[in-house]
Amino acid sequence: MQFKHPEFLYALFALIIPILVHLFQLRRFQKVDFTNVQFLKAVTIQTRKSSQLKKWLTLLTRLLALAAIVLAFAQPFFASEEIVGKANETAIYLDNSFSMQAKGSKGPLLKRAVQELLSNLSEEETISLFTNSETFNQVSKKDIQNDLLQIDYSSNQLPYNAVYLKAKQLLSTSKETIKRVILISDFQQKDEGFELLTDAASKTHLVQLQPVTRQNIAVDSLYLQRNINNELMLQIKLSNTDANAENTSLALYNEDKLIAKTAVSIPKNGSVNTEFRLDENTKINGRVVLEDPAITFDNSRYFTINTPEKIKVVAINEANDTFIKNIYTQDEFELISSSLENLNYNDISNANIVLVNEIKQIPVSLTNALKSFTDQGGTVCFIPANDGDLASYQQFTSGFSSEGLLTEKKQEKKITTINFSHPLYKGVFDKRVANFQYPKVNTYYQANANNVVLSYEDSSPFLYKTNNLYVFTAAINSENSNFKNSPLIVPTLYNIAKQSLQLSDISYTIGQNNTYDVAISLGQDGILSLVSDQENIIPLQQSFSTKVRITTDEVPTRAGIYALQNKNDIIKHVSYNYDSSESDLQYYNLNTTADYEVTESVTTLFDQIKEETSIQELWKWFIIFALIFLLIEILLLKYLK
Numbered sequence: 001m002q003f004k005h006p007e008f009l010y011a012l013f014a015l016i017i018p019i020l021v022h023l024f025q026l027r028r029f030q031k032v033d034f035t036n037v038q039f040l041k042a043v044t045i046q047t048r049k050s051s052q053l054k055k056w057l058t059l060l061t062r063l064l065a066l067a068a069i070v071l072a073f074a075q076p077f078f079a080s081e082e083i084v085g086k087a088n089e090t091a092i093y094l095d096n097s098f099s100m101q102a103k104g105s106k107g108p109l110l111k112r113a114v115q116e117l118l119s120n121l122s123e124e125e126t127i128s129l130f131t132n133s134e135t136f137n138q139v140s141k142k143d144i145q146n147d148l149l150q151i152d153y154s155s156n157q158l159p160y161n162a163v164y165l166k167a168k169q170l171l172s173t174s175k176e177t178i179k180r181v182i183l184i185s186d187f188q189q190k191d192e193g194f195e196l197l198t199d200a201a202s203k204t205h206l207v208q209l210q211p212v213t214r215q216n217i218a219v220d221s222l223y224l225q226r227n228i229n230n231e232l233m234l235q236i237k238l239s240n241t242d243a244n245a246e247n248t249s250l251a252l253y254n255e256d257k258l259i260a261k262t263a264v265s266i267p268k269n270g271s272v273n274t275e276f277r278l279d280e281n282t283k284i285n286g287r288v289v290l291e292d293p294a295i296t297f298d299n300s301r302y303f304t305i306n307t308p309e310k311i312k313v314v315a316i317n318e319a320n321d322t323f324i325k326n327i328y329t330q331d332e333f334e335l336i337s338s339s340l341e342n343l344n345y346n347d348i349s350n351a352n353i354v355l356v357n358e359i360k361q362i363p364v365s366l367t368n369a370l371k372s373f374t375d376q377g378g379t380v381c382f383i384p385a386n387d388g389d390l391a392s393y394q395q396f397t398s399g400f401s402s403e404g405l406l407t408e409k410k411q412e413k414k415i416t417t418i419n420f421s422h423p424l425y426k427g428v429f430d431k432r433v434a435n436f437q438y439p440k441v442n443t444y445y446q447a448n449a450n451n452v453v454l455s456y457e458d459s460s461p462f463l464y465k466t467n468n469l470y471v472f473t474a475a476i477n478s479e480n481s482n483f484k485n486s487p488l489i490v491p492t493l494y495n496i497a498k499q500s501l502q503l504s505d506i507s508y509t510i511g512q513n514n515t516y517d518v519a520i521s522l523g524q525d526g527i528l529s530l531v532s533d534q535e536n537i538i539p540l541q542q543s544f545s546t547k548v549r550i551t552t553d554e555v556p557t558r559a560g561i562y563a564l565q566n567k568n569d570i571i572k573h574v575s576y577n578y579d580s581s582e583s584d585l586q587y588y589n590l591n592t593t594a595d596y597e598v599t600e601s602v603t604t605l606f607d608q609i610k611e612e613t614s615i616q617e618l619w620k621w622f623i624i625f626a627l628i629f630l631l632i633e634i635l636l637l638k639y640l641k
Contacts, residue, residue, distance in 0.1 A: 327493050
């Protein structure tokens with residue numbers, strides 16, 4: 001038992017006063033003579049014995065009553081020694097990721113957690129609370145009540161160790177306070193195992209909320225593919241967990257117009273692929289929608305097919321350019337092919353890629369123009385000539401990096417090795433080819449290079465990339481090489497041109513690093529914006545002479561179709577979708593350890609904390625005891641004869 005005001009206990013010494021009064025009574029009995037002495041003597045003895053018992057009982061009740069009053073003023077209480085004299089600090093993490101849409105026994109997990117928090121937080125208590133998207137530091141229940149009731153789901157799920165570190169930052173470093181970290185989440189499984197790096201300076205509580213069912217049907221991914229009839233097909237992958245899904249409705253919209261609908265059945269813990277045929281050369285702001293009332297964020301997936309942008313190609317030739325014209329056709333490219341003598345240097349600044357096709361000597365003016373062109377984000381592909389001016393070649397390549405051509409070798413070499421993992425060949429090969437008919441060269445240039453795309457039998461480079469420059473180390477005219485007849489020439493030169501302008505994909509994932517180019521020339525103060533009905537943002541962008549490179553990561557925050565605008569002019573549309581990893585409703589199996597305690601509900605945890613931190617005050621009981629003893633004294637004086 002402990003006391004709030006122990007100084008009042010000194011008043012217990014005052015109990016000696018009634019003891020002294022009772023022990024040293026100054027009053028004496030007066031003797032009265034009477035005729036029957038023997039009878040009066042017996043009465044006197046009996047009266048004295050009754051009087052002594054009554055005095056001692058009265059003394060005892062008075063002492064107990066006074067002691068109870070003194071103890072009541074000292075305010076005794078029972079409490080754990082750890083909490084006496086210390087204030088409480090609490091940091092609460094409330095998981096508002098999409099998986100918290102799952103239905104628990106009393107409704108969606110997030111909404112129920114909010115209701116229980118508001119029910120259990122006291123009006124006077126000050127806490128720090130944060131979610132995946134918002135932080136409230138040192139606030140009361142009244143301050144955050146409306147924010148919690150209006151809380152929205154977030155596509156960004158913080159790692160659990162990062163959550164704990166952020167919670168610790170919201171707590172002070174004082175040793176005179178009781179610190180608690182409370183993590184409220186469903187603790188959905190991630191790629192790695194669950195491990196929480198806690199410390200002894202604070203108590204850690206995990207509230208793991210569990211849904212009543214783990215079934216969830218999701219649109220997992222979308223991509224375009226051509227079928228055997230060369231028709232453009234939208235491929236859709238659907239996934240399902242926990243139970244079989246029969247006759248699930250799936251619809252395809254172009255903006256608000258329904259253009260196709262089907263029903264699919266998905267096995268338990270499995271996936272299926274389905275497809276819709278799309279019209280060629282049609283701009284589509286598409287949306288695929290399925291019916292699943294459990295978790296709704298993954299019921300829709302957006303995609304965009306814009307009008308194809310033609311890539312501008314400039315070819316500077318001193319050799320036959322027929323193969324260039326055959327590859328860069330008018331349906332996808334704008335090709336300007338000319339000799340060095342007839343070259344218009346203004347065409348270079350407006351191009352996306354420049355091909356230098358077997359020019360024997362590269363003039364300094366062209367070297368400077370191409371270097372400035374690549375500094376603005378352009379791509380150059382260089383094909384040397386037989387018996388070319390090595391000095392001019394070396395001067396040209398040195399403007400891009402230290403990697404360059406060394407000496408010319410008149411020796412037959414076979415091109416035997418393909419770097420299948422190089423971005424240039426992404427999606428080109430279904431499998432690694434080892435036994436194809438090797439093209440060859442009769443004369444080549446030795447080179448030092450690291451980023452090799454194609455190489456000879458001795459591993460020396462035939463085609464390599466350094467910065468924005470692709471370099472062939474041999475002429476590819478018919479007299480020197482049969483590379484033009486190889487199936488490699490089309491995907492190689494085609495993709496070099498295609499990747500000079502990173503056209504936007506049909507959709508991007510929010511939270512990942514996404515980069516694409518927009519073929520537009522902005523002024524010095526020009527800015528592009530991503531605009532939808534829900535958001536208007538300015539993404540990270542880098543402006544070049546012929547294009548603008550857009551990079552997005554954490555923005556936008558909402559899935560949908562966004563218009564990429566220059567002021568009020570719409571350039572194109574871009575689609576963003578949420579990460580599908582939240583669709584997999586698998587959870588960690590957590591149990592109480594030495595580092596943290598695990599409970600199943602917010603209410604249970606707060607009841608436990610209240611019990612641990614409660615102070616049982618006893619002063620009311622001592623007041624009652626004092627009154628009881630005073631009542632006993634009154635009864636003794638009145639009825640004890």
